[in-house]
Every structure is written in C-alpha cells, then in structure tokens.
Amino acid sequence: MSMKLPSLLVAMLIYGLSSAGQAPQYINPLQLDAIAFNNREPGRGHRSVADPQVIFHKGKYYMAATGGGDAKGLFWVSDDMVNWSYHEPVISDGTNFIAPHVIAVGDYIYLTGNHTGLYRSKNIMGPYEKYGDFIRPGGEVLKCFDPALFMDTDGKVYVYYSGGAERGIYGAELDKNDIRKLVNEPAHFFAYNPAHAWENQGSFNEYTHVSWIEGPYMTKHNDTYYLQYSAPGTDMKTYAVGVYRSKYPLGPFTYDETSPVLKNKGGLINGTGHHSIINGPDGSLWCFYTMLVNNWHFFERRIAMDHVTFDKEGHMVIIGPTETPQMAPGFNKDLKKNQTGSIPLSVDKLKTNVSSHTPGRGPEYAIDNYLRTWWQADSTDAKPWLEIDLRAHIGIDPVRFAKQSFNVDGFRIIFAEGGYRGKRGITSSLGYQYKIDVSDDGKQYRNVVDKSANKTDRAIEFDRIAATQAKFVKLTILNKPPNTDVSILEFTVFGQALIPPPKL
Incomplete structure (x- = not known):
C-alpha cells in the first residue's frame, strides 16, 4: 500500500x-x-x-x-x-x-x-x-x-x-x-x-x-x-x-x-x-x-x-x-x-549613523530602498559600521515615534562592491565577514548575527534570527573580498511592530 x-x-x-x-x-x-x-x-x-x-x-x-x-x-x-x-x-x-x-x-x-x-x-x-x-x-x-x-x-x-x-x-x-x-x-x-x-x-x-x-x-x-x-x-x-x-x-x-x-x-x-x-x-x-x-x-x-x-x-x-x-x-x-508577515523596518529612518563615508555616499543611501545609490565607507576605515535607530522617522511629534519598538527577525545586505580592481571571473574564496547587533537603548548591544568566520563569497546576504525586541540595529563589517571597497546598496532590517503606536 x-x-x-x-x-x-x-x-x-x-x-x-x-x-x-x-x-x-x-x-x-x-x-x-x-x-x-x-x-x-x-x-x-x-x-x-x-x-x-x-x-x-x-x-x-x-x-x-x-x-x-x-x-x-x-x-x-x-x-x-x-x-x-x-x-x-x-x-x-x-x-x-x-x-x-x-x-x-x-x-x-x-x-x-x-x-x-x-x-x-x-x-x-x-x-x-x-x-x-x-x-x-x-x-x-x-x-x-x-x-x-x-x-x-x-x-x-x-x-x-x-x-x-x-x-x-x-x-x-x-x-x-x-x-x-x-x-x-x-x-x-x-x-x-x-x-x-x-x-x-x-x-x-x-x-x-x-x-x-x-x-x-x-x-x-x-x-x-x-x-x-x-x-x-x-x-x-x-x-x-x-x-x-x-x-x-x-x-x-x-x-x-x-x-x-x-x-x-x-x-x-x-x-x-x-x-x-x-x-x-x-x-x-x-x-x-x-x-x-x-x-x-x-x-x-x-x-x-x-x-x-x-x-x-x-x-x-x-x-x-x-x-x-x-x-x-x-x-x-x-x-x-x-x-x-515581516516588513522592512529600516527604510528612510532619519537617525542613521556610520563610522565613515566618502563624499556623496552617506548612510542615508543604504536605507533608501533603491539600488542606484549606496553608502561607501572611507578606504582607511578598518571596521566600518552602520547604526540605525528604527524609531526615527519623519514626524512633527518625535515623542510618539520614540515609544515604538519592534520585533526584528531578519536582515538583508546587498553589497555594492563599487570599483572592483581585481581580475575577471570568480576570484575570491573569502566572503564578507560581519556581525549584527541590536539594542533597546542604543548603548547596550547584544549580538544576533556573527559571520566573523564566513568564507562563502556572496554579494547578497540574508540572515534570519528568532524574533527579538529592538529599537537599534548596528552592522559592523569585519573583512571583505580583496580589491573591493566597503559599500552597501541596501541594508534592510525586517520584522514587525511590537506594540501599536499611540493613537492620534
């Protein structure tokens, strides 16, 4: 049977x-x-x-x-x-x-x-x-x-x-x-x-x-x-x-x-x-x-x-x-x-900080949901980082936004890899190495993604985690493939609102 x-x-x-x-x-x-x-x-x-x-x-x-x-x-x-x-x-x-x-x-x-x-x-x-x-x-x-x-x-x-x-x-x-x-x-x-x-x-x-x-x-x-x-x-x-x-x-x-x-x-x-x-x-x-x-x-x-x-x-x-x-x-x-059910939580957030950027390639371009712009770190920055305040959006009353918190459950990174200077073809056995940390107050961070030993060469990464409460997210690039600049087309944080925002 x-x-x-x-x-x-x-x-x-x-x-x-x-x-x-x-x-x-x-x-x-x-x-x-x-x-x-x-x-x-x-x-x-x-x-x-x-x-x-x-x-x-x-x-x-x-x-x-x-x-x-x-x-x-x-x-x-x-x-x-x-x-x-x-x-x-x-x-x-x-x-x-x-x-x-x-x-x-x-x-x-x-x-x-x-x-x-x-x-x-x-x-x-x-x-x-x-x-x-x-x-x-x-x-x-x-x-x-x-x-x-x-x-x-x-x-x-x-x-x-x-x-x-x-x-x-x-x-x-x-x-x-x-x-x-x-x-x-x-x-x-x-x-x-x-x-x-x-x-x-x-x-x-x-x-x-x-x-x-x-x-x-x-x-x-x-x-x-x-x-x-x-x-x-x-x-x-x-x-x-x-x-x-x-x-x-x-x-x-x-x-x-x-x-x-x-x-x-x-x-x-x-x-x-x-x-x-x-x-x-x-x-x-x-x-x-x-x-x-x-x-x-x-x-x-x-x-x-x-x-x-x-x-x-x-x-x-x-x-x-x-x-x-x-x-x-x-x-x-x-x-x-x-x-x-997970939605982008990071797009167009006003308070986005970075360790460095080159002229015209500021952090806002890593979160604008657009593939023709990118954040690029300075070439002397050994471990570039990008930090997003998920609460900060356009509004006349920022106090209401400050009360919002989120359940974060995933991250997508699309690397720009601008101005590659190496040889043609498949060239690297080293992938991007990075970590992602989250915080409730922007001061005390806890690690949720650790790819410090990553050796898989991908231009796009998607990392999922068990849903965790957070108001801040920080991406730190630890290493990169050779002959490239640290540059990110999009860093998208996914999840859901944890509590309803205050009523108008």
Whole structure:
C-alpha cells in the first residue's frame, strides 16, 4: 500500500527547520555564491548574473545563467531552490555560454546558448562536447539568439528563439532522434507591437518605435501553450515578461491582454525579465528571472524568484516581484499569500549613523530602498559600521515615534562592491565577514548575527534570527573580498511592530 505525505511534511523533510525553529524562507535578490566579476572598463568592475534557466535532474535543481567575466555561468546547484552553490561543469572547448539553456532528451543532457549550437553530455556536469549546429531542412545552419528548448508531453522537442531587436520570436520542431535538425522551417510567431506600450523602450516606455524582444520560454498548462517573452531590453528597469497563448506548440498564438505578467512595481526589484519556470518540491510552479542593478555597468544584474499560478480564465499570473521574506517553495498551500508577515523596518529612518563615508555616499543611501545609490565607507576605515535607530522617522511629534519598538527577525545586505580592481571571473574564496547587533537603548548591544568566520563569497546576504525586541540595529563589517571597497546598496532590517503606536 502506498501513502502520500502531505505537501507541508514533504517540504519539512526536504528543508528541515532553521536553527531558530522557523520554516525556511527566501528573499529577493537570491543569495548566489561565486558570482563572477567583470572589469573590462577600468574602475568600473562589477559582478553580474542573468538569464536564469532552472531544471530538475536526478533529485537536484540546476540553474544555468549568463555569468560575468570569463565564468561559464554553469551551474548553481540546490536541493530546495533556496540554498544554491556554484559548481562549474567541464566544457570540452571552453565555450562561455550566454543565455544558456539545458534540457534532458533521451540519454543526453543538451546545452545551448547564444549562437553556440548544441553541446551534449551523458552527465549534467560534463564533459560537454560540441554536437553540432541547428540545421534547417535545406541544410543551412541556424544561429539562435536566446534559444529555449521545450519537450512536450508527447515527447516532441521544439526550439524557440529571438530574432533580435524588433523582429520578435520564432520557433520550430526538432527531430527528437537528432535535435540538431529542424523538422520544419522556423515559424515567425509575433514581432514587436508598439500598441503594447510596455514593449516600448525607455524608463517610461517613451520610445514608441524601439524595442528588443527576447528571452522566449514555453510552458504548457492543461491544454494551453504559453509562449512567454521579455521586452523592451534587459538594461531597462521597465524590462518585463509578456505572454502569447495557443492550443498548439507552433501556434497560431494570441496575445494575452493581461501582459505583462511580471514587471517593475516601482520598488527595489526592477528590470524583471528573461526567465524560466520550473516545478517546485510540491509541484507548484516557480519563476526564476533576471533583475537589474545597473550601477557600474548597464548589464549589472542579479537573479530573483517568485511563484507562478493561473487564474480562472487561464491567464498566467506571476506573483511578484516580491521584496520581503517569503516562505520557501513547499511550505505554503496558499501561495497567493506567501509572505511571512515581516516588513522592512529600516527604510528612510532619519537617525542613521556610520563610522565613515566618502563624499556623496552617506548612510542615508543604504536605507533608501533603491539600488542606484549606496553608502561607501572611507578606504582607511578598518571596521566600518552602520547604526540605525528604527524609531526615527519623519514626524512633527518625535515623542510618539520614540515609544515604538519592534520585533526584528531578519536582515538583508546587498553589497555594492563599487570599483572592483581585481581580475575577471570568480576570484575570491573569502566572503564578507560581519556581525549584527541590536539594542533597546542604543548603548547596550547584544549580538544576533556573527559571520566573523564566513568564507562563502556572496554579494547578497540574508540572515534570519528568532524574533527579538529592538529599537537599534548596528552592522559592523569585519573583512571583505580583496580589491573591493566597503559599500552597501541596501541594508534592510525586517520584522514587525511590537506594540501599536499611540493613537492620534
């Protein structure tokens, strides 16, 4: 006799519980290790990772993405879609894949990317050998930009790709016995449509004749095919995801008027596009997508993740971008209400002190909920610190604010790493080392996070603690990766109000 375990129990077995007795959570941007540096422009070195595609293979999740520097962008590996670690596979000829896509067909794992053709291996970690280019029925080579491979439930395999600029999205069936070969000439499904205002380029979609249609991805739900795409460009904060629908994998496709289904909502997470969708531990769908930073380079990006569902009319709904702690996949049956209840407590607080700062890079920029500004410590400051009075906000009666206290339960640090001066690629085995202390009076502090021995190289950190009462929070940086400045895009304190503020 077989017995199904409840999805929550399955998730608990997969994840376990945190040391604080809490169910696992995640927050955007995701905390990936070993994001490579790119410093082609002197004094403007930066990290970047983008264009994520995630597959589930032999009990693990594998994320392929466009890496920075000379990194292959392959693979970040996870058991639970929350905790990821970087493992570089063997590529026989050293090819650096841009917008990589991976699929298992038969006995092989196939790997492709922008204009690379197909590579394959019987082991997902390689070695990958060049299998050949995509070949049209007439024998001509087809070079694909942003290729996405899709296997239907009947075993047929398809490739979708971008024509670049305003040309839109194309696709064709592949010979499942030799997926280099196209069964039919590529079909052109749709192009840039200026009537879809969100497809227009610009921070306010003000360029009414310019776009870049890219990043196709196919999802089948029930009997409908959802051909997703991104526009107007990955360097735009208006970058978003749209959908066309059909009853057939090669169309005809009809534009879904609910598009875009993922877009910037004016908060921290912006430039949301070029994504993939994967089944989570309990069978629910999750979207991994690119998000924009764009400080040191217009292609400076990170990765985020949110839940996918469908409404009663069959429209795809991506519940994001989220910016606060969320329950990990598999821990909440009602994923439309996946937030943990923790909210930012540190944004725009008036009384924020630091040990030092460089001109124009004051502490207010570490708590403004904006990724284009940052606090930067003086280069001579050996152990820079930042202190936040959580009570201090704009108001004509500060006495009322002074009575407020909070339960603090988490911290997110997004490091700016401005002006990286080292070599390209994955360069450091040393992560940021720091501690976080809290206080009720700003004088006597107690430690709640100690990462003084941290060696995991992450540009983003998310630390959870058992809820503790606090009015002040202090972050101290103890050590950093070499060739970087101590600079923080955002330091966000999460939690909840402990007592209701006085009535007006």
